[in-house]
Every structure is written in C-alpha cells, then in structure tokens.
Amino acid sequence: MLDFGVISANFKFLIVQGLFGLGGFAGGTLRLAIPAIVLGFVLGIFIGLARLTPSRLISVLATLYVEFFRGVPLVMVIFWIWFIIPQILRLPIPEYGVALTAFVVFEAAYFGEIVRAGIQSVPRGQVEAATAVGLTRAQTMRFVVLPQAIRNMVPALVTQMIVLFKDTSLASIIGYVDLTKAAQIVNNREIKPFELYLFIAVVYFIFTYSMSRFARRFERRLTPA
Amino acid sequence: MNYQFKWSVLWSGQSGSWLLQGVITTLEISALAWVLAAALGIVSGALRTVPFRPLRAVGTFYVEFFRNVPLLVWMFFWYFGVPPLLPRAAQDWIFNHGAEFWAGMFALGVYHGARMSEVIRAGILAIPRTQFEAAVAMGLTTFQAYRLVIVPIALRLIVPPATNESLNLLKNSSVALTISVAELTFQTRQIETYTAKAVEALTAGTLIYLILCVGIAAVMARVERRFAIPGLIARGG
Amino acid sequence: MKRLLGVVVALALALAPIAPVGAEQDTLAKIKETGVLTIGTRTGSPPFAYVNKNNEWVGFSIDLVEMLVKPEVAKAVGKAIKIEKKESTPPTRIPLLTNNSVDLIAETMTDTAQRRESVDFSLTFFYTGAQFLVKKGSPVKGVNDIAGKRIASQQGSTNAKIIREKYPQAQLREFPDQPAAFQALAQGQVDAYTNDGIQLAGLKAKAPNPGDWEVVGDFYSEEPYGMAMRKGDAKFKAAVDAGLKHGFESGKYFEIYEKWFGPKGDVPYPMTPQVKTYLLKQIGK
Numbered sequence: 001m002l003d004f005g006v007i008s009a010n011f012k013f014l015i016v017q018g019l020f021g022l023g024g025f026a027g028g029t030l031r032l033a034i035p036a037i038v039l040g041f042v043l044g045i046f047i048g049l050a051r052l053t054p055s056r057l058i059s060v061l062a063t064l065y066v067e068f069f070r071g072v073p074l075v076m077v078i079f080w081i082w083f084i085i086p087q088i089l090r091l092p093i094p095e096y097g098v099a100l101t102a103f104v105v106f107e108a109a110y111f112g113e114i115v116r117a118g119i120q121s122v123p124r125g126q127v128e129a130a131t132a133v134g135l136t137r138a139q140t141m142r143f144v145v146l147p148q149a150i151r152n153m154v155p156a157l158v159t160q161m162i163v164l165f166k167d168t169s170l171a172s173i174i175g176y177v178d179l180t181k182a183a184q185i186v187n188n189r190e191i192k193p194f195e196l197y198l199f200i201a202v203v204y205f206i207f208t209y210s211m212s213r214f215a216r217r218f219e220r221r222l223t224p225a
Numbered sequence: 226m227n228y229q230f231k232w233s234v235l236w237s238g239q240s241g242s243w244l245l246q247g248v249i250t251t252l253e254i255s256a257l258a259w260v261l262a263a264a265l266g267i268v269s270g271a272l273r274t275v276p277f278r279p280l281r282a283v284g285t286f287y288v289e290f291f292r293n294v295p296l297l298v299w300m301f302f303w304y305f306g307v308p309p310l311l312p313r314a315a316q317d318w319i320f321n322h323g324a325e326f327w328a329g330m331f332a333l334g335v336y337h338g339a340r341m342s343e344v345i346r347a348g349i350l351a352i353p354r355t356q357f358e359a360a361v362a363m364g365l366t367t368f369q370a371y372r373l374v375i376v377p378i379a380l381r382l383i384v385p386p387a388t389n390e391s392l393n394l395l396k397n398s399s400v401a402l403t404i405s406v407a408e409l410t411f412q413t414r415q416i417e418t419y420t421a422k423a424v425e426a427l428t429a430g431t432l433i434y435l436i437l438c439v440g441i442a443a444v445m446a447r448v449e450r451r452f453a454i455p456g457l458i459a460r461g462g
Numbered sequence: 463m464k465r466l467l468g469v470v471v472a473l474a475l476a477l478a479p480i481a482p483v484g485a486e487q488d489t490l491a492k493i494k495e496t497g498v499l500t501i502g503t504r505t506g507s508p509p510f511a512y513v514n515k516n517n518e519w520v521g522f523s524i525d526l527v528e529m530l531v532k533p534e535v536a537k538a539v540g541k542a543i544k545i546e547k548k549e550s551t552p553p554t555r556i557p558l559l560t561n562n563s564v565d566l567i568a569e570t571m572t573d574t575a576q577r578r579e580s581v582d583f584s585l586t587f588f589y590t591g592a593q594f595l596v597k598k599g600s601p602v603k604g605v606n607d608i609a610g611k612r613i614a615s616q617q618g619s620t621n622a623k624i625i626r627e628k629y630p631q632a633q634l635r636e637f638p639d640q641p642a643a644f645q646a647l648a649q650g651q652v653d654a655y656t657n658d659g660i661q662l663a664g665l666k667a668k669a670p671n672p673g674d675w676e677v678v679g680d681f682y683s684e685e686p687y688g689m690a691m692r693k694g695d696a697k698f699k700a701a702v703d704a705g706l707k708h709g710f711e712s713g714k715y716f717e718i719y720e721k722w723f724g725p726k727g728d729v730p731y732p733m734t735p736q737v738k739t740y741l742l743k744q745i746g747k
C-alpha cells in the first residue's frame with residue numbers, strides 16, 4: 001500500500017526547489033534558514049546587550065520587545081508582517097522578504113534572552129578585574145566577557161538555531177515554497193501523505209540532528225577538563 | 226491605499242463568539258496536549274535512565290526524532306498520513322469525532338512530550354548525587370529519599386523551564402489552524418476574511434495570546450517564589 | 463500587571479506607523495516603474511491554476527492573464543512587462559490585494575456584492591455554481607442531503623458562507639486550501655466537499671482515479687468568476703477589462719477555453735449556450 005516511488009519521481013522538486021530554493025518558485029528551506037539564523041542572532045546580540053545597558057529607557061524597551069514576542073505565537077507574527085509590511089511600503093514584497101523579516105524579528109527576542117543570560121553568567125569579579133587592569137568597557141566586553149559568555153551560551157544557542165530551522169516550515173503558510181510546501185504541492189496531486197511527510201521529516205531530522213551532534217562535540221571541546 | 230480602521234468589527238456580528246470559541250478550543254487542545262506531553266515526557270525520561278539498552282534506545286529515538294522535526298510536518302503527518310493506515314472502523318470513529326482536533330492534539334502532545342522529556346532529564350541530572358547519598362546516610366530509605374529530598378528539589382528545578390515549555394505548547398497550538406482546527410488564530414483569520422479588517426482581527430488575536438501567556442507566566446512566577454527553598458536556587462530578580 | 467500594561471503600550475506603538483497612509487495608489491504607475499504585474503493565483507485548483515506533473519505553475523486563469531491581460535497592460539504602461547505569480551487562497555486573497563502584495567487576483571474568485579465593498583472585479587470570465595464532490599455511491603446527492611454530514615469547504619469561500627448560514631445542520635469543516643479539503647475527502651475525513659462545480663470537475667479529472675468520484679447536486683449558488691483588483695483604480699481596471707473584452711471579441715478567449723475545457727483539454731466541460739450568451743452580454747453582444 002505504501003508507495004515510495006512518489007519520492008523518487010519528485011525528488012528533484014522536493015530537494016532542489018524545496019530545500020535549496022532553485023527552480024520556478026520562490027522558496028527554499030536553506031535559503032531562508034541560514035540568513036534567518038545569522039541575522040536573528042546578530043539582532044539578538046543587540047537586544048541582549050540593550051537589556052543590560054545602564055540606560056533605563058533602552059533596557060525597558062528591549063525588555064518589552066522580548067516579552068512581547070515571547071508572548072505571541074510565531075504564526076501570528078508571520079501574519080502580521082505578511083500584512084503590514086507591504087501596506088507600509090506600498091509595494092509587493094516577495095514571500096521571502098516577509099518570511100525572513102518575521103523570523104529575524106521573532107527569533108531575535110529568543111536569541112536576545114540567551115545572550116543576556118550568557119553575559120550574566122560571567123562572574124562580576126571578572127569585569128572588576130578587567131577594569132582594574134585598565135581595560136576600557138568596550139575592551140572588557142570584547143576580550144573578557146563575550147568570550148566566556150559565548151562559551152556558556154553555545155548549548156542554548158544551538159538549541160534555538162534548531163528551533164528556528166524547524167520554524168521555517170511555517171513560511172509555507174504564506175505560500176513560500178520550502179521543503180514543507182513542496183511536499184504539500186506534490187501531495188495535493190499524488191495524495192501520498194504518509195510517504196511524503198515521513199520523507200521530509202527525515203530530511204529535517206538529518207539537518208537538525210547533525211546540528212545538535214555538532215553542538216555536543218563543540219561543547220565537550222570547550223569544557224575545561 | 227488608505228487603511229480605514231474599524232474596530233467595531235470585533236464586537237459586531239459573530240466576531241465576539243468566534244473569538245470566544247477560538248480561545249476555548251485553544252485552551253482545550255493545549256490542556257489535553259499538555260497532559261499527553263507530560264506523560265510522554267516522564268515515561269521517556271524514565272526509559273532513558275533504565276539499565277536496559279534497547280529501552281534506552283527507544284526513549285532516545287523518540288526524543289531525538291520527534292523534537293527535531295517541525296511541528297507543522299507532524300500536524301500534516303498525523304492528520305493526513307496516519308488515519309488511512311488505520312482499520313476502517315477506527316477511521317470512521319475518528320472522522321466522526323473531530324479528527325482534526327485529535328490529530329492536532331496528538332501532534333502537539335507527542336512533539337512537546339519529546340521536548341518535555343529533555344526538560345525533565347536536565348532537572349534530574351542537575352541534582353547532585355550527594356543529595357541522595359546524604360539522605361540515605363541520615364537513615365532515610367530509598368523511597369523516602371526520593372519522596373522527601375529528590376522529587377521536591379527536582380520539581381522546583383523543573384518548574385521554571387517546564388512553564389516555559391508549556392507556554393510554547395500553548396503558542397504552538399496555533400499551528401493547528403493548518404489542519405482546520407478552529408482555534409484562536411483560525412478564528413482571527415475567519416474574522417479577517419469575513420470583514421476584510423486584518424489589523425483589527427490580528428490585534429484582537431495577539432492581545433488574547435499575550436494576556437494568556439503573560440497571565441500564566443505571572444501565576445507560575447508566584448508559585449515558584451512561594452515554594453522556593455531559601456539558598457538553594459537563586460532566582461534572578 | 464505592570465508588565466502587561468507595558469506590553470499593551472508597546473503594541474499600540476508598534477501599530478502607530480500604519481495609521482497615516484497616503485493617497486490612492488495608481489497600479490499602472492507602479493507597474494510602469496517595476497515592469498512587473500504581480501498576480502495572486504492558486505497552486506491546487508485545476509484547471510484554473512495549479513502545479514502540474516512537471517511541477518510547473520499553469521492553468522486557464524493564468525493563461526488569460528498571460529495572453530489577454532498582459533498585452534493590454536503592457537500597452538497601457540508603454541513597455542514590456544513580466545508576470546510574477548504568488549499564491550493566494552480564499553482567506554488570503556483580499557488582504558494580499560489591499561496590502562499591495564499583489565496587483566490582480568486571477569484564480570477562481572467569485573464576484574459577489576459583499577466582496578465588491580472591498581475590491582473591484584473585472585468582467586466575468588467564467589460562470590459556474592456550487593455542487594458537491596463525493597465518493598461514487600455516496601448518499602449525498604445534493605444540498606438537501608447534507609444534514610448531519612461532514613462537509614468540507616474552503617475557509618473564506620462563498621460556499622462555506624452559504625452552508626454556514628443556510629444549512630447549519632451540516633457539520634462544516636473549513637480548510638485553508640482546496641487540496642487539503644480534497645485530501646480530507648479522499649481519505650474519508652469528510653463525506654463531501656463543496657465547491658464550485660467546475661473546480662470539482664477539475665479535481666475529479668486530476669485525481670489519481672477519476673472514476674472513484676462524482677460531482678453531484680444542482681447548483682445551489684451562482685458563481686461568476688472575475689479577476690479582483692484594488693478598489694477605485696479605474697485606469698487599471700480599464701486595462702484589465704480591455705484585455706478580456708478583446709479576448710471575447712477576437713475569439714482568443716474561446717481558444718484558451720478550448721485548450722483547457724475542450725474535448726482534448728484537461729477538464730472537458732463544453733460551454734453551454736446560456737453561459738456564452740452571459741459572457742458576451744457583458745461586452746454588449
């Protein structure tokens with residue numbers, strides 16, 4: 001009853017179009033996930049740092065940002081961005097732009113929290129020592145706090161990156177042809193849901209599981225014996 | 226293009242009752258999925274610690290495979306992929322009893338069970354072995370040591386991340402709209418299609434989620450503070 | 463509590479920038495600038511707009527835009543233009559138009575009085591009515607048999623609205639898109655799927671085993687299809703209508719119809735004389 005021929009018949013569409021985003025449709029899981037992870041992390045660093053600045057206004061705004069996005073579902077944020085951005089710019093925005101913006105804005109709140117926790121995990125004495133040796137505040141951040149903080153953050157960061165990678169499947173809701181949408185399109189025609197969804201589940205798993213394996217090895221290398 | 230605000234769409238017509246139904250469905254599916262997730266989390270967490278390799282492998286496979294694949298894919302899988310493989314009678318029964326709700330609940334529960342398992346395992350691993358040894362040294366039996374020392378500490382360690390995870394579950398229930406579960410996000414979209422007022426509809430949905438999430442987080446923070454063991458777990462203020 | 467209040471304020475601030483939106487948008491001017499006409503269309507509504515076996519995006523509605531509307535719009539802006547396609551579905555198509563994501567909805571959208579409050583429609587390019595798609599031999603033979611039955615529909619479609627309002631005894635299930643609804647039917651999650659007759663015929667023709675399915679019942683609604691545009695953009699509407707009108711007059715429209723609905727087409731569906739009269743009446747013939 002199961003028929004995995006549907007996978008081989010549409011392998012090129014699923015992988016080349018769905019995973020890599022090369023083909024007639026705007027799409028691609030990797031094309032979306034990689035920039036979203038990088039940009040989300042960069043924005044997250046700023047938000048994490050903003051929460052720790054002495055300026056009360058900035059830290060309150062950053063806190064609100066984090067609390068807001070952690071209090072609403074990603075699906076809701078995608079619908080917001082999808083609706084609002086073309087309205088403001090008065091231009092058709094490709095699904096790619098909508099999805100990327102939504103993921104960066106949303107995930108930055110989570111990355112921001114990880115960055116903040118990482119920085120706070122560095123003992124206060126380290127900063128005092130650095131200041132005592134005559135480092136400026138920027139130097140202290142750059143040479144003393146961040147290197148240690150990043151090491152502490154790695155597990156949580158990778159977990160979040162995996163979450164983001166999986167979340168990109170939600171871009172299919174607005175018609176972005178990623179791996180999930182590609183499977184959906186093929187399934188609409190062939191009606192082989194078990195085979196198709198199991199197949200893409202395995203493809204997602206290969207990526208996310210190798211990310212977590214990599215993180216574990218990285219962690220072990222960093223942990224002082 | 227001018228956007229004309231018309232907030233009254235939220236309380237005229239059927240919008241109000243749609244939103245209310247949406248909230249109820251969201252809470253129902255989340256509560257049931259939470260129970261399933263907690264049960265699976267505990268069982269798989271326990272499986273991963275038993276001294277029998279095949280069982281450990283089953284536990285690990287469950288956790289790794291289910292939490293590493295997108296929830297949306299699981300939704301489609303459980304709703305479209307699995308029912309045709311069931312016997313005809315079971316299919317009929319499910320389809321007569323709100324298949325989309327149960328498939329969505331299952332997808333949500335099984336997915337979050339895997340994530341819950343990690344939370345529980347991390348909590349248990351965080352308790353130093355010496356706690357147990359000290360309890361036994363003081364003359365407690367193993368059962369007493371678990372009941373009086375290990376479980377109370379573990380629960381306190383687990384509650385904060387488990388709260389977070391539960392809120393994630395609540396928010397993720399919105400993904401069920403893709404398989405036509407009429408939860409809150411679905412109803413928000415419904416108002417949008419019937420009134421063509423997207424900003425108003427999205428605002429209403431967003432506010433309700435915020436109130437639910439912030440409210441639950443506030444209650445749980447109070448619970449944590451109430452039961453905190455002084456000096457054991459530092460709570461950032 | 464204080465935190466919550468803060469969040470509400472933040473939300474209000476976040477909303478502020480969209481309040482002051484400027485003047486009427488001129489779609490033709492924008493197309494002239496970008497050289498692109500962006501249409502919203504379907505991925506799973508054969509034969510109007512769908513992804514075929516070779517994973518290409520094709521269909522009757524898409525051909526109408528490519529062969530009839532595109533030349534006319536190009537003429538109006540005075541340069542060659544490109545068509546870009548985006549996916550639209552019943553719940554997303556009006557927002558996609560009003561927020562400028564697409565310029566034209568060309569799929570299977572029914573021209574209704576209620577929708578005319580939010581968007582403008584072109585000349586009607588197809589005429590059909592709602593029916594039911596069922597497994598062969600199903601007890602559902604029409605709209606009078608649906609009480610207590612599980613009926614699939616598309617969220618935001620005209621049919622869903624009619625069933626919800628006039629036939630509350632049916633158990634309505636609304637899906638975000640046609641394929642999901644059809645799949646639910648194929649697997650027995652629902653007893654029937656209601657949509658416009660021609661779309662059901664299209665689904666049946668494209669299904670892996672067309673003989674398993676039946677389109678049943680009389681039309682319980684009237685569904686004239688039009689292409690939708692942002693409201694009040696007369697110049698753009700004139701260009702789109704001119705394209706369709708030219709198609710009716712030159713016979714090009716009927717050639718495209720033959721390609722998709724003729725005896726050798728994807729979904730053989732001969733045009734009735736009444737429909738032909740209806741279509742031609744729009745251009746005064």
